[in-house]
Every structure is written in structure tokens, then in C-alpha cells.
Amino acid sequence: MIQRCPWPGTDPLYVHYHDTEWGVPEYDDRALYEKLVLDGFQAGLAWITILRKRENFRAAFDGFDPEKIARYGEADIARLLGDPGIVRSRAKIEAAIRGAQVWCDIQQSARPFSQRLWDFVDGRPVVNRHGAMKEVPASTPVSEAMSRELKSLGFKFCGPVIVYAFMQAVGMVNDHLVTCFRHGEVLEEGS
Template sequence: MVIIKRCEWANSNDLEEQYHDNEWGTPNYDDATLFESLILESMQAGLSWSTILKKRDTLRKAYDGFDVDKISQYTTAKVELLMNDEGVIRHRLKIQATISNAQSFKLIQNEYGSFSDYIWSFVDFKPIINSWETIKSVPSSTELSDKISKDLKSRGFKFLGTTTVYAFMQSVGLVDDHVVDCFRRTGITN
């Protein structure tokens, strides 16, 4: 029997394991996926990642498949619908931030051609590959996440502090924080 070594945080449940094995740390350049990840990370503030993963499908449905164009046009009536939807994170400020973030996301797309070009420019378009021995060694934020968070905030984004931005960077592969013995770490083969 082959034992697969993963980052310790991914061993709690099947959803976390699947997310770790198939998404976390994989470089992503697709604006739609980047937007979804950004929104999910902003929704996670104060909650466990497991909670977000459990609600991911219902969040996707409630937020029109995380369609940035649709979300940027949400009205107060839509906010009230979301506030009454038990399948989502019913936090008014987070819902309003999602709308505001969609509008800011579109402005970046207009300025840079894509959000991908904007966000990947912070790492010169190639992932930062770290070599952490244990998950406890992985920082919750860095100078770079401070810089990105500050820039996003200056562009109108909300609920994207440095810790949330670092989690986003990890999720979309701007940084590879798989620990050195994890099978998903860049350069590791089974």
C-alpha cells in the first residue's frame, strides 16, 4: 500500500483532501477562477476553510456561478435574497464587499487586460516556490501579501487583508507552500 504524504492541514476531511490534491497551489491564470478564489477567500475571514468548502457549491449557485459581470450589477434586492439564503455566508458586509470587489475586479481587467496579468505581475509571472519543512513554518502573511493587499484596498477591494491575500496567493499558485515531503510540491513525483 502506497502512503501519500500531504500537507498536514489537508488530512481532516475529503473536501480538504480533494481541494489540496487538485487545486491548492496550482498556478491558475483564468480570470473566472481567480475571481471565485478571491471571493471565497474573502468570505472565509473569521471562518474555517472547511466551512467554505462545504458551502462552495451553494455559494456558486447563489452567486450566479461567480460571474463577475452579474455580481457587479447586484442590487439591494439581491443582497436581501442572499441574506435570507441559508446556503451562503449571511454576512451583509461580506455580501456587499463581494459586489464591490466584482466592480473593482472589472476595473483591473479594463486597466491590465486581465486580472491574471495584474496579479501575476507581482511575482514576475512565475510562482514563488518555498521549501517549508512543516506546515507550522508556513507564514500567514508576507511582505508581498502586505503589498498586494494594500494595492487591492487602494483599488476599492474589501475583506482582503494581508492574511486573506496570502491565502489567496497560496490557493491560486502564486506561491507554492506545499511542505517539502508533500506529493503535490513542485518537483515531487510519486
């Protein structure tokens, strides 16, 4: 029997996400923007809620193309607020647009988005060796520092807990339990 982290339970979508995406190192600038936005939309909700709506979000937000989203105006905000397939929060929608504008500014700098984020972990995943979920922190000094940096740039909905969940999801930290079959696989995928 395959042993995995307990958090996805038996929901097939959640299990698939755990088994194929969560913790896999992601270096693509656009993909990192998408994940940060989705984690921001998760604030106050369960991740499975966002995961179930992820394809709707992708359709509604032009495939999470930051250059397109950066140009969204009131008509786009109204369209998104009327879309039942996504989380309809004006504050979170406006945060996604502002984040896209910041992302575009960052891409014009010497350190693109991916490098700026991965520099917090010296460019490679931090490998944790937790034996139980109760050992996994909700945030760390690194997620606190990244949160401060993102906020200073103009991102919203990126507190230390959201940022740590983001870091776990995009493989900046390997928080698969040591008993989980993905712990070792993710190590190999990240090297």
C-alpha cells in the first residue's frame, strides 16, 4: 500500500495534486505568479476549494498571463465579480491585478520573479524531514522574510502563513513527510 501525507485524504483531485504537483520545484516565472495568486485567493478557505476552481480561475484570468492581467480595468473586475466559477472577492481580484503589475515591473529588473523568490532558499529546495503533520510549521523565518519582501513590492494576501504554503506547493521546501512515498521522489525531481 502506498503511504502518503495524510492531508489530501481520499479526495481523488486532492490525492492527484499531492502525488503529482505539491512539492515539485517550480522555477517558471508565470507559474509562480499563478500559484501565489491562487494561494492568496485561498486566504480564509480550504485549498481544495481553490483546487476545484483552478481551471475556472485560469479561464477567467486569461491563463494567468500577468501582462494581460496587469491591464485589467473596472470592466474586468466587474466580469470577475460576476463569475460564479471563481472566488468573487473584490479585494482578492484587485490584489491579483496589482500583483500582475508588480510582476511585470520585476521582470524588467535584473532579478526576475523566479530568481527573486528562489534566492530566499539559495536557489534550491530546503529538505525537511518531518515524521508527523504536527511537526510541520505554519510559517518560518524564511516565509516571514519573503512575505515582507512581497508586501514591500506591492503584493497583497501574502502573509507568512500563505507564503509558507506557497513555498511548500512550489517545492521551495520539501514538507512531504518522510514516510510519504513522494518525499524521496521530490528530492530526485529537484536535483
